[in-house]
Amino acid sequence: MNHQESLTAYIAAFVGELVLSGITDVVVSPGSRSTPMALVMAEHPDLNVHIHVDERSAAFFALGIAKATNRTVAILCTSGTAAANYFPAIVEARYSRVPVLVLTADRPHELREVGAPQAIDQIHLYGKHVKWFAEMALPEKNDEMIRYARTVCSRAASYAASAPAGPVHLNFPFREPLIPKMDEELFAVSERPEGYVQVHNGELNINEMEYQEIAERLAGKAKGIIVCGNVADERFAIAVTKLANQLKYPILADPLSQLRSGQHANDQIIDTYDTFLRNEDAKSYLKPDVIIRIGSMPVSKALTIFIKGNPNADQFVVDGGGGWRDPAILSTDMIFCNEAIFCEKLSAYSKPRVETGYLDAWKKVNDLTKVNMSPIRDIPELSEGKLFYQLAEMLPDGAALFVGNSMPIRDLDSFFLTNGKSIKIMANRGANGIDGTVSTALGAAMYSKPLYLVLGDLTFFHDLNGLWAAMKHQININIILINNNGGGIFSFLPQSEHPKHFELLFGTPLNIEFEHAVKMFNGQFTRIKDWDHFQIEMEKTRDAAGINVYEIVTNRDKNRDEHREFWHVVSQEISNFVKGEQK
C-alpha cells in the first residue's frame, strides 16, 4: 500500500464521517502540515470551508458559527504555535459550553522534540480545557484503520455536542509527502454510507420520586424565584415559563436566557432586577424562601449579591451538563438534570398555585422601575445606557444582537428590556474575555441575519484581525462601536479612587482612529453625531451590506456619573414605593 493512497483513504474516511456526523462548517487556517486534511475538506461537496489566516480569530469565528447554529464546528490548523493560538477560544468554548472539534496537524513521532522545524509538543496541548484529547494513529488504509478513523470522528463530534458541550481535540501526525490523491471516488464508502456508528446521546434526568419530593417542598413555599441564565436547549423557554406559571414564581431573566424576547409567555418575566436589586428596601421586600437557578450564571452583580444575601433560602441549581455553578456556595440542592426536562416534569408534579402577592410584588417593582427608567430616553447627549435602552426599539424583528463583555453586556442587562420582538442575544460569557469578540460575532453572522454587534473600543481593538473574515467571506455586519477611549468598566471599580497609576494601568486609552482600521477591511465607518443621526443610520442598516461600523464617542467619567445618578434616582422611587406598600 503506498503512502499517498493510505493518506488519502484515511483522511477521506475521517472527513466523510465529519459530514455524516452533522458537521457542515470547518474553519481552516493556511499551513503546510495540515495540507492533506485541508485539501480533502475543500473537495467535499457538503462542507463549507472558511479560510482564516489568524488562528486566534479563526477559532473564535468557529465558536460564533456553533453558537448561531447549535452545531459542532471543526477547526483545522498546521503544527506549532498556530495551534497555541486556538487556546483562548478553546477555553471560552469550554466554559460557554459550545461544541468545537479542534483538528491539529503534527509532525510524525520521529520528528518530535528533536529540533525539527515548526514542531512543538502537541500532546494534551490544551490540558484540561478540552473534553477529550486523542493522538491519532498515522494514516493507514485497511478495513480496521478506516473503521478507526470514522469511529473516532463520530465519537469526537458526539462528545463535543453532548452536555456540557465543549471542545474536543484530535492531533494528526502526517508524514511527507503531504499531497493526497484527489480522485472522484474520494468519499465513496463501501459500507454504512449513512454514518459509521450512530451515537445515542442520553440526557440527564432525575427519578420520579425526586420530582415528587421537590414538588412537595415547593408546594409549601410561595416565595420563590426562578433565575435563568443561558440554556442552549430549544425546548427550555416554553418549559420554564410553564413551570413558573404553575408555581407563580417570577422569572429573573438574564439577557442570555433568551427569555426577554420571543414567542413564549412573558408576563412573569422580570427584566429590570439589575437596577432595583441595588436597593436595600426592595431586597428585603422581595426576600425569597426558594431560589431555582437554571443555566449559566447571570451577568448582574446586583442579582449575585441578592442571592448571596439569602443563605437560608432553599437554593436549587439545575445543570444538565453536571456542572457546579454556585460561586456563593449556597446551593442546597444540586440537580444534575436536563433543564427543559426538569421544568416539564416538575410542572407535571406541581399543583397550580393561586397567586399569593409575592409574584405581584416583583411585577410591581419591575413595572415601577421601567416607568422610572423611561426618562433615559430624553438624554440629549450620546450615552451608553440610552444606547441599549433604545436598541430594543430600533433593531428589526428577528435580528441577532452580539454584545461585547465588560460594560456593554452589563448595560444590556440593565437597559435592554423585554420586548415583543424575537431578538437572539449572544455574548462570550464562558470566561467573559474581551478577546475574540469580533470573530465570534462574525461567525454567528454567517447564519444569524441581520446581526448587530455592540462593543467597546478595547474589545474591538483586541480582535481587529477578526474583521478580515468579513471582507474575505462577504459577511454583513453592523457594528456599534462605543468608543470611550479605554477601559470604561474600571471607572466603576475601586481602582478609580487611586488616580496615581489609574490611566496607565486601567484607563489605558488607545488613542486610535478606528476609521483607518475599518477602511483597511473595506468597511464603512460612520461617526454618530447625535441620536437623530443614529436613528437614521440604524434605519439604513436594514438594507446594509458588508462591514458597517457606527462609532459612538462617549466619556468614561461622564458615563459613570450618569449611571450613578440614574441608579440613585430610581432607588429613591423604589424605596418610596416599598415603604408605601409596607405601611
Add this chain to the structure above:
Amino acid sequence: MNHQESLTAYIAAFVGELVLSGITDVVVSPGSRSTPMALVMAEHPDLNVHIHVDERSAAFFALGIAKATNRTVAILCTSGTAAANYFPAIVEARYSRVPVLVLTADRPHELREVGAPQAIDQIHLYGKHVKWFAEMALPEKNDEMIRYARTVCSRAASYAASAPAGPVHLNFPFREPLIPKMDEELFAVSERPEGYVQVHNGELNINEMEYQEIAERLAGKAKGIIVCGNVADERFAIAVTKLANQLKYPILADPLSQLRSGQHANDQIIDTYDTFLRNEDAKSYLKPDVIIRIGSMPVSKALTIFIKGNPNADQFVVDGGGGWRDPAILSTDMIFCNEAIFCEKLSAYSKPRVETGYLDAWKKVNDLTKVNMSPIRDIPELSEGKLFYQLAEMLPDGAALFVGNSMPIRDLDSFFLTNGKSIKIMANRGANGIDGTVSTALGAAMYSKPLYLVLGDLTFFHDLNGLWAAMKHQININIILINNNGGGIFSFLPQSEHPKHFELLFGTPLNIEFEHAVKMFNGQFTRIKDWDHFQIEMEKTRDAAGINVYEIVTNRDKNRDEHREFWHVVSQEISNFVKGEQK
C-alpha cells in the same frame, strides 16, 4: 493582620525580589484581578512597566525585550482567557530558550470551577510548555510567608534563566478588595536587602577524559565541519572560531549564530552553503567524516539534507541545555555541555592541524558561489532575494535586524552574507511561527537600536495589534514589508502543483491596503517604487523616528521563478568548478 496589609507586604516582597533578581522590565496588560501586583510594580522605581492591551502581543513583546537584553522579562495579566492569550509566546519562548516569567492573577480557591465570572482553571495552564509552574499561596504577612514570596520569586527567575532558558509560570490567587496600601515604605526590607537567596546556576561540563577522547578521535579526521545555530552565550563566537582554527574545520554559520557579522575571526566562516549544498557535485566533493553541530537547528533545508546524507560521519551534537536536537536521528555523540566551555576546552586538548585542502575546498566553493551570486545586484525589478543581498550593505553598523519566518528568514539565510559590520540578527526560530513577529521585534527595539524588521504580509497582518506598542511607548522601528499578497512559501512547495484549491487554502491573498493599518498607529507608510527609491529611503532611516513602514510589492510566482533560475545558474558553475578540481 488585616487583608490590605497582608496583600501589600506579600506583593511588595515579591516585586522587590523581582528587581533584586535582575529583572528590569515587566509587560502588564490591564485587568482587575491583577490590580495589586500591577499597582505595586508601577510603584517600584527600578522597574520599567510596559503596558500592552492585547496579551498575545504583550507576551511576544516581552520575548523581544528578553532576546535583546539576555535578561528575564516578567509579564502580568488578569484571570481568564487573558492568560490563554499568552500561550503562543510561551511556546515560542520554550523552544527558542528565552527566559520569561509569567505571572497570572487568579480568583481565590473558593471561586474556582463554580461559575464565577472570568474564572478559568489556571493550574498548569501551559502544560509542559513551562519549565516550572507554582500555584502561589494566598497573601499573608509574617516572616515565613514573606520569605516564601521572596524565595519563590528568586527561584522562578533563576529557573527561567538557567540553561535551557525558558518560561516559568506563577499563578497568584487574590481576594477582594484588590487595592494595596501604597505607602513610602513599600520596598523597605528588614533583612538581606541584597536579595533573599542568591542562586548559583551551574553550567554543564563534561570531564577531562571525555575531552581528551574526543580530541583524539578528531585528530584522525581532517574532513570535519562545524555547524552553528543560535547560541545565547556571549563567549561563544570567540570560542568556536578558535576551535575551528585549531581543527581547520569550516564553520557553516546560520544567520542566527551571529557569526556572519562581528569582531571574531571570520576567515573560516562559510555563509553561502544554503545555495551550493543544493548541488550534488558539491555535496559529494565536500563530504565530511565529522560533523559538530552546536546551537539551534540551522534554517537551511539544503544543509539539513546534506547532514542527513552523511549517516556514517561522526555527528557530535553539543547542547548546554541538555536538549536533543537531532531530527535526522544521526548523532553519534550527544554532548550535554555548555557550548562555549566545550569549544574552549576542546581547543586546549586539540593539536593545531595543518591545512589539508578540505577547508580550502569549502572556502573555494563558498567564494565561487559569492562571485556567481553578485549578478543579483543587477536585477532591475523589486525582488525578494536582492533585498536581502543588499541589506548587508545598506544597514548601518551596529543595527539589529529582526526577520520574519517563512520566506524572509530563508532568503536571509541564502542572500545575507558575511560582512564587516556588527549586525545582530534575530528571529522567532523556536517554533518558527508567523505569529507575534511585530511584537517581538518591537520589544527588541526597546533595547537594540536601530532596529530593522523585514517580514511578509501574512506575518505583518497576524500581529498587527503589536504595532500599538510602538505608538504607545514611542519606539522607533523600520519595517520592510515584503507584500506578495499571500503565502509566498507555498509556491516553493508541492502544494503549488495542485492548482484546484491552491489560492483558497495556501496562496490566501489578504487584499489589504496596509497604508491604513500604519496610519491607524500614526506611522509613516512608504511604497517603494524602485531600488533607487529604496536606497534613498534606507539612508533616511538613520534619522527616522517612530513607525516607518517601507512596502516592497512583489509577485509570488515570479519570485519562485527568479529563485529557481538563480539556483540553476549557480549550480551549473559549481558543477563545472568541482569537475575541474576533481580532474
